[in-house]
Amino acid sequence: xxxxxxxxxxxxxxxxxxxxxxxxxxxxxxxxxxxxxxxxxxxxxxxxxxxxxxxxxxxxxxxxxxxxxxxxxxxxxxxxxxxxxxxxxxxxxxxxxxxxxxxxxxxxxxxxxxxxxxxxxxxxxxxxxxxxxxxxxxxxxxxxxxxxxxxxxxxxxxxxxxxxxxxxxxxxxxxxxxxxxxxxxxxxxxxxxxxxxxxxxxxxxxxxxxxxxxxxxxxxxxxxxxxxxxxxxxxxxxxxxxxxxxxxxxxxxxxxxxxxxxxxxxxxxxxxxxxxxxxxxxxxxxxxxxxxxxxxxxxxxxxxxxxxxxxxxxxxxxxxxxxxxxxxxxxxxxxxxxxxxxxxxxxxxxxxxxxxxxxxxxxxxxxxxxxxxxxxxxxxxxxxxxxxxxxxxxxxxxxxxxxxxxxxxxxxxxxxxxxxxxxxxxxxxxxxxxxxxxxxxxxxxxxxxxxxxxxxxxxxxxxxxxxxxxxxxxxxxxxxxxxxxxxxxxx
Numbered sequence: 001x002x003x004x005x006x007x008x009x010x011x012x013x014x015x016x017x018x019x020x021x022x023x024x025x026x027x028x029x030x031x032x033x034x035x036x037x038x039x040x041x042x043x044x045x046x047x048x049x050x051x052x053x054x055x056x057x058x059x060x061x062x063x064x065x066x067x068x069x070x071x072x073x074x075x076x077x078x079x080x081x082x083x084x085x086x087x088x089x090x091x092x093x094x095x096x097x098x099x100x101x102x103x104x105x106x107x108x109x110x111x112x113x114x115x116x117x118x119x120x121x122x123x124x125x126x127x128x129x130x131x132x133x134x135x136x137x138x139x140x141x142x143x144x145x146x147x148x149x150x151x152x153x154x155x156x157x158x159x160x161x162x163x164x165x166x167x168x169x170x171x172x173x174x175x176x177x178x179x180x181x182x183x184x185x186x187x188x189x190x191x192x193x194x195x196x197x198x199x200x201x202x203x204x205x206x207x208x209x210x211x212x213x214x215x216x217x218x219x220x221x222x223x224x225x226x227x228x229x230x231x232x233x234x235x236x237x238x239x240x241x242x243x244x245x246x247x248x249x250x251x252x253x254x255x256x257x258x259x260x261x262x263x264x265x266x267x268x269x270x271x272x273x274x275x276x277x278x279x280x281x282x283x284x285x286x287x288x289x290x291x292x293x294x295x296x297x298x299x300x301x302x303x304x305x306x307x308x309x310x311x312x313x314x315x316x317x318x319x320x321x322x323x324x325x326x327x328x329x330x331x332x333x334x335x336x337x338x339x340x341x342x343x344x345x346x347x348x349x350x351x352x353x354x355x356x357x358x359x360x361x362x363x364x365x366x367x368x369x370x371x372x373x374x375x376x377x378x379x380x381x382x383x384x385x386x387x388x389x390x391x392x393x394x395x396x397x398x399x400x401x402x403x404x405x406x407x408x409x410x411x412x413x414x415x416x417x418x419x420x421x422x423x424x425x426x427x428x429x430x431x432x433x434x435x436x437x438x439x440x441x442x443x444x445x446x447x448x449x450x451x452x453x454x455x456x457x458x459x460x461x462x463x464x465x466x467x468x469x470x471x472x473x474x475x476x477x478x479x480x481x482x483x484x485x486x487x488x489x490x491x
Contacts (some may be wrong), residue, residue: 018314083467084471101334102352106448113438117435120435122434123434124435127427141410141413145407148406148409149410151379165384169257169260170189170190172380175383182368188257189260195279217340217356223380226256227376234249248335248373251336252338252369252371254367255392257368258360260278264340266356267342268344289328289331291304291357293307294357306325307325312380314326328371335362335365336361337360339357341357341425382393
């Protein structure tokens, strides 16, 4: 083996590990030695003497060779370390960033998570709207239940409530207000500002009403007639073959009072047979649509003969005759009604027609309280029995049974509404949980993507540095090997 080869030199002059400095120990004396750390080799003094003419050069060359070898070993180790650092960095990169090196990447995962969040949000919006609707239904059911409870209590016994026949419907509405809490019907019969002033006579519309008078629409007897006319209207409305599926109109306390005021006004305001003007045309506040009629025939007259029967025939013939009364009766948008009957005779009033009828039609309830025909009639019958001091056990029993059933139905409706609301509430909670999970997942992916990018940048920098270090050390190793060869050839 060539003693000047790098491997040979490496065996004779082994450089200490992890050191770039290789100090030379010298011993002065007859047996001077050049000791290379890590060896036990001594160079005889005679050898030095034989080469004495070039001793300085030889010593310097040996030291330079030793330093070059040391530099070579250190550079080799640094090169190996840099290579290992590159391998480690690439191994870590592959382990902790698998989705960036193979398969699904973060952009796709974030897009998928974003869609999941949008779906969860849409579900929440849907259930939120449904929950709001269920809350409204539950509130209505709760109000109906409270109303039924109040009326059932009021029937035990109603004779403790003040009742005065001379006050007519005003007394009834005031008694009713003590149960349902709504004063609007009673106020309409007490406050002229609610209906206004007749622009033709400069009198208030309410001034044409005489509370409780025998012929007045507010008398208890005429209120009873009005209630029965409403039943007739509902029977015609529900049986009309041209308008199937119509629901019965509910009796509204405010519209009942309004019908009474308007029936009285039409009787005493000077209206002739040729001018059945509605009060609203004379300046009355507008609360509802209205049908008005008058007759000579007193007790034998039925306003629905003209409003419904005659006008329906014109409707079927399509002959162009005005049929607005018929249209009011069969209009599906109307939900509530009120009715007034004035039974004065022309001889007593000096007016052109006897008996006046006014029916009011309302859409949604904005004033007063609504009742079915059976409910309103039962309440009115019990009140009249007390007001006229004619106890009616049967009427009392009917009222109690009616509102007992109403309470039972209201309780069932409330329980069903609560169950529906609770079911939607649970769905809403689940949708909220799904949204929270989707939102958390999306946030985590975004944060992880940011962190991953930071780690990737760090590892890429380490790999790049290791590659640069290796490139630099390769050049350094080449220069060191050339220097070693030159030095040992000189030595």
